[in-house]
Amino acid sequence: MSDLAPTTSERGKAARQRRMTTRTSVVIGEKLAGGIITVGGLMVIVAVMGIMVFLFRVVMPLMAGGELQGNTRYQLDTQQDVIWTNGDEFQTLGLAVAAEGRVITFHIPTGTEVSREQFDFRGAEVTAVAGTLQRDRVAFGFNDGVVRFATLGVETETTARRALPSGLTEIDTRDRMLDGRVYTEVGTGDFRTLFAQIELGDGQQISDLPIIAIDYRIGGTRERPTIAFATVDADNRVRVSQSRVQINMMTGEETVTTTTTDLPPLVGLAADAEVTDILLSGTGDRAIVSSSDGFVFRYDLRDMNAPSLAEVRRVADDGIAVTAMTFLSGEDTLIVGTEDGGLNAFFRLQTGTTETTDGRELIRARTHRAMPAAIVDVSPAQRQKEFVAIDAEGNVWVHHSTSDQVLFELARSGDVSTESSGMIFPRSNGVMLVSQGGEIEAWQYTQRHPEVTLGVLFSKVWYEGYMEPTYVWQSTAGTDLAEPKYSLVPLIFGTIKAASYAMLFAVPIALMAAIYTSEFVDQRVRGTVKPMMEMMESLPTVVLGFIAALVLAPLVEEWIGAVLLGFFALPTGLMIGAFVWQALPKSVALKYDGFPKFALMGVTILLTAWIAASLGASFERVLFYGDFKGWTTGRIGTGTPFMFLILLPLSYLAVSWGFRKLYGHHWRDLIGNMERSRAGMFDAGRWIAMLVGAMLLSYGFASFLTLIGYDPRGSFIDSYQQRNALVVGFIMAFAVTPNIYTLAEDALNSVPGHLRAASLACGATPWQTARWVVLPTAASGVFSAVMMGMGRAVGETMIVVMAAGNTPIMEWNIFSGLRTLSANIAIELPEAVKDGTNYRVLFLAALTLFIMTFIINTVAELIRQRFRKRAFNL
Structure with a gap:
């Protein structure tokens, strides 16, 4: 049977043959189009899912925890306890000072001794020790009241392969040593050379009694460095000393001038209480002393001629001693460790209180996760808001203060000594711990994003210098010591x-x-x-x-002023234009409907804009006392004018609704039988009356809000x-x-x-x-x-x-x-x-x-x- 059917004209004659089936090309085109659309839609879905997967892939490391990469433990050859340690940023060369004055330079990964020197403490016993944040400058306090300063740093040089000395001793697969230097091959083929810089300065007599607590800061310039240190002797007398060093650039001769100031007594210190620690700020404007009865004493040192005990504050529960204390990098956060394992962060904030002499208070801003036993040491990181805390049971926890999280709970091997101290390596990628008998234990770890948690991203955080917890985004700051703020x-x-x-x-x-x-x-x-x-x-x-x-x-x-007036002038002008158009004879309105009417709307808008611009200054002068920007600050006027403008549209809606409910039917019956122009005029009068009523209602309500004390x-x-x-x-x-x-x-x-x-x-x-x-x-x-x-x-x-x-x-x-x-x-x-x-x-x-x-x-x-x-x- 043929798929062509005859088509007849009106005269009944065959005109043409019409195909009764769909052409093959149409079927193919339809299927091809359907396939392309389907594939295109699926590709869009795949693309969207791919974007989401990629975003998740980049974001997920933020929530990942840290990773421990290694742990080493060994014993140093010391006769007495190790009282200070330092290590370089590459975790290669470490220094340890023992109480007898022996200084050992050692290879951190293996414990191999690299060199040894002896400080001459002249028979005195070290009773207190402290150092700078970088740990390369140290102050020793002795039982004879003398204070000595030492340099215990690690210097770095680059040595070309051709200049490498012969006779190197291999320490491990990475490092070699010779004559107190450690050589590490770097990616360029050259060698990084590390060696210790060790020097002990002359003593300064500060007291006739033993020094029981000390802190040490360095400032000034390279040519005129300043040394500030604070001490507490056995009689609980607090002193702050400042040493200024003048270096003769021609001869290299140094002249040191030291000034010591006695601070006011520790008023409020119980008779049976002991001073446990002292801190001095890097700028020398404050000193903080902690006691065994849970108090801290803050001194205001801005005027060294008249220092004052600015604040005495309990930072621990009654009967709980402050056992460790340190500033975090930047010295805006004070970490206080207590006898019950508590770790709290305090900020010094300008509260305007009259209870302190300088109007500032130490405010507990963060309460970190408590450790199982008494805190015996707290040591800050050099570049981040991290610190390592050690308790009496040997637990070693690495905290990040801003994000309020414990990054690592390090497990110690072997016997645990209660007399331990620790340090975080300069790059915040490891911890070195020294126990009482000279035992060293070091951990290496990776923690790429310690400052980020879900709480930091989406909850309020109390940042340094802020009066309360808040949401802040500030990814960069003027100094690396500032806290990054990542609230989204x-x-x-x-x-x-x-x-x-x-x-x-x-x-x-x-x-x-x-x-x-x-x-x-x-x-x-x-x-x-x-x-x-x-x-x-x-x-x-x-x-x-x-x-x-x-x-x-x-x-x-x-x-x-013109902009604010325009918000009301523009709709008012259009309404007036609408009523004018409504008042025109029907024949005229129909004749000019379309583009003329549309053009009239444009003219009305331009006219009202011109009126608003002309009256803007007067509008601002009448409602906002001639200075709108000054009015917004609250220096002049009240909130009534602006509330009047805000409430005016709502008031008009309320008046319109009330009129419609009460008189709507009567009004429609009244104007329904009127001629078009007359009805338009009546409707315009009704609108004007409603507008006046809305203005009165808005002004009355705005005045009432001002009367009860509300100001927008x-x-x-x-x-x-x-x-x-x-x-x-x-x-x-x-x-x-x-x-x-x-x-x-x-x-x-x-x-x-x-x-x-x-x-x-x-x-x-x-x-x-x-x-x-x-x-x-x-x-x-x-x-x-x-x-x-x-x-x-x-x-x-x-x-x-x-x-x-x-x-x-x-x-x-x-x-x-x-x-x-x-x-x-x-x-x-x-x-x-x-x-x-x-x-x-x-x-x-x-x-x-x-x-x-x-x-x-x-x-x-x-x-x-x-x-x-x-x-x-x-």
């Missing part, structure tokens, strides 16, 4: 703030425009307006950001910054509005025409039809349009980079700046070290933004499906 909360808040203010401006404009062009304007106008709106969407956001930063922000700052300043209104959320909202709304408008307008136009016809046939007005029939039917599409716009606003980068000020603060103040997740990534990622902490946290910010967008789109789809089911039967 300010960035998430900034993202939400920017999107919220952008949507606040964009959604009403976009939806009202979509309803207007869909339901009210002529198709010719719609055919012009919609393509123009779609062209707006193609504008590069970098151009918009540039305009916002360099044009709009200064303009808004200069004309802030300090909350969503505060000090004015040029690049702020208002500017971001303006320009981002300009970028987002076309997207929302296009999708919403398409959704409204997709509503079946018979629904409109049925509504109009029942006597509804076009506005009632749009409000009660078209909009609910298209709700799913309209909601999707809004959510698409929100997704665009959340992910926007260049506008907020250039116009938001990029300050990661958490306040809803519309006149302050912000920093978003996307802007933060764009700003900091180019400078971030690959695989570093900041690098991975930035990728975590990207993952957070990805998840936020995913949640927004998922919720939008669920709600859209719900609206779609409700409208399906229509």
Whole structure:
């Protein structure tokens, strides 16, 4: 049977043969298109999943714990206890000083002795020892009241292979030694040479009694170094001494001048209590003494001519002794270890209290995880906010103070001595412990991101110098001693703030425009307006950001009064124009409908903008005392004017709702029988009366709020910054509005025409039809349009980079700046070290933004499906 059927014309004659089956090319094209679409969709899903997997892969090391890489243990040849140790950053060469003055230089990985020297302590017994943070300068206090200073450092040189001396002794597979030097081959083929720098200075008589506690700091310049040290003798007398060294650059001769100041007595120290430790700040402005009855005594040394005991504070429970104490790097955090195993971090904060002489207090900011037994030693890291704590049972824990976590719980091998001290190597990648009898135990570990935990990222943290726990993002600082602050909360808040203010401006404009062009304007106008709106969407956001930063922000700052007035003048002008149009004869209104009417709207907008610009200064002078930026700071005026403006739209809605409930039916009956122009005039009078009533209601409520003490300043209104959320909202709304408008307008136009016809046939007005029939039917599409716009606003980068000020603060103040997740990534990622902490946290910010967008789109789809089911039967 043929697949061609004859086709007949009206005259019944065969005209042509029509194929009754689908062409093979069409079938192939359909299958090919279906396959391409399917593969393309799957590739999109795979790409999205690949992005998520990649982000997780980069982020996961942040949450990974540290890894122990090795542990060594050996015994040094000393006659008495080891009282001080030091080690280089490569964990190669160590130094140990014994109580008899023997100084042993040893190979840290194996314990091999490299060299040995002897300090001449002149028969005196060491009763106290302390050193600088770098541990290369040490002060010894003796039982005869003498203080001696020593250098115990490790120097590094580079030796070319051809200059390598002969006769080297192999220590292990990596290192060799000769004449007190250790040679390590590096990747370039040269050798790193390490050797000890050991020197003991002359003694200084500080007291006639034994020194029981000492601390030591070095400052000044290379030509004029200063040495400051604090001592406590057996009679609990506290002294601070400053030695200034003048070096003759011609002869190298050193002249040392020492000044000793007796500090006020330790008032409040119990008769049976003992001083356990003393600390001196590097700037020499304070000294802290701890006691066995749980107190610390803080001295204010800013004026050495009149030092004062500024504060006496209990830092441990009654009957609990302070057994160890140290500053962390930067000396803004004081770690106090107690007899019950407690470890607490204290900040010295300017609280303005009258209980201390300087208005500052030691505040317990962090309570770290307690150890099982009494703390016997606490030693800080040189470059991070880490410290190693040792208790009386031999437990060795490495803590990170900022993130408040225990990085490692090191297990000791062999016999455990209660008299132990430790140090963290300079690169914070290992710990060396020395026990009472000269036993050394060293651990090597890797902990790449100790400063990051989920708590640091998403909870409040009490940072140094802050009065309370807070959310802070500050990945870099002016000094390496500052704490890195990696809270993502300010960035998430900034993202939400920017999107919220952008949507606040964009959604009403976009939806009202979509309803207007869909339901009210002529198709010719719609055919012009919609393509123009779609062209707006193609504008590069970098151009918009540039305009916002360099044009709009200064303009808004200069004309802030006109801008605020424009918020009210523009809708008022359009309403007046609408009532004027309504008052025109019907023939005139119909004649000039379309483009003339649309042009009149444009003229009205320009006219109201000109009026706002002309009256802006007067508006600012009347409502904000002539200085809006000064008013926002709270220096002048009250909050009544701004609350009046904020409450005015709400008051108008309340008055309108009340009028509709009480007189709505009567009013419709009254004007329903009037001629069109007369009805328009009556309606305009009603609107003016309602506006006046709303103004009175708004002013009354604003005055009442002021009377009860409420002031919006300090909350969503505060000090004015040029690049702020208002500017971001303006320009981002300009970028987002076309997207929302296009999708919403398409959704409204997709509503079946018979629904409109049925509504109009029942006597509804076009506005009632749009409000009660078209909009609910298209709700799913309209909601999707809004959510698409929100997704665009959340992910926007260049506008907020250039116009938001990029300050990661958490306040809803519309006149302050912000920093978003996307802007933060764009700003900091180019400078971030690959695989570093900041690098991975930035990728975590990207993952957070990805998840936020995913949640927004998922919720939008669920709600859209719900609206779609409700409208399906229509």
